Amino acid sequence: MKIKIVVAEDEPITRMDICEILISYGYDVVGEASNGIQAVELCRRYKPDLVLMDIKMPKLNGIQAANLIVKEGLVDSVIMVTAYSGKEFIEEVKEIGVIGYIVKPIDEQKLIPQIEIAIAKSKEIKRIKEExxxxxxxxxxxxxxxxxxxxxxxxxxxxxxxxxxxxxxxxxxxxxxxxxxxxxxxxxxxxxxxxxx
Structure with a gap:
């Protein structure tokens, strides 16, 4: 069964590039969002395995959207995607239970290992919770x-x-x-x- 992913990124070209990489590696991109509200709605609809979430987005930023998604249990894992590597962002996303953090520009050498690790970690966390x-x-x-x-x-x-x-x-x-x-x-x-x- 293919791994379902929602991509939330407000820059259309970056979003398209990410989706192309994911599809070429056999992932199922079930939804694309250009803002945080869309990302939350897509997660409610599709219950994906993973969300790639940009931090700086209109309407609802990525941190707020990720927080809602994690609290509602809509997804197994969230990876934040950002142009910012500041300590304040990292501390903030650690608190909400995000599994990965990728600094732009994104390429497949950065993206695919992070996704594989995040999926493996989320499966382990799920197993521990069930136990x-x-x-x-x-x-x-x-x-x-x-x-x-x-x-x-x-x-x-x-x-x-x-x-x-x-x-x-x-x-x-x-x-x-x-x-x-x-x-x-x-x-x-x-x-x-x-x-x-």
């Missing part, structure tokens, strides 16, 4: 199971192992997961406690 979400879910599941065991231990004066065996048997009888059984038990227990008040 973190899974880990959080697992911790949450363990807490539910542990709470249900404690409730059974307290209610029926059981050891932890005995409580777990009872819950596991209940799960098998109902043909559902231990997590589902524990969630139902806790819900039922909370309802009983609430009614008893």
């Amino acid at each position: 973190f979400i899974r880990a959080k879910e697992q911790v949450s599941e363990v807490k539910i199971i542990h709470k249900a065991k404690e409730m059974y231990m307290e209610k029926y004066s059981l050891t932890e192992e005995e409580a777990y065996k009872k819950i596991r048997k209940l799960s098998m009888d109902k043909q559902c997961s231990i997590l589902e059984t524990c969630s139902e038990l806790l819900k039922y227990y909370d309802e009983i406690k609430f009614k008893g008040k």
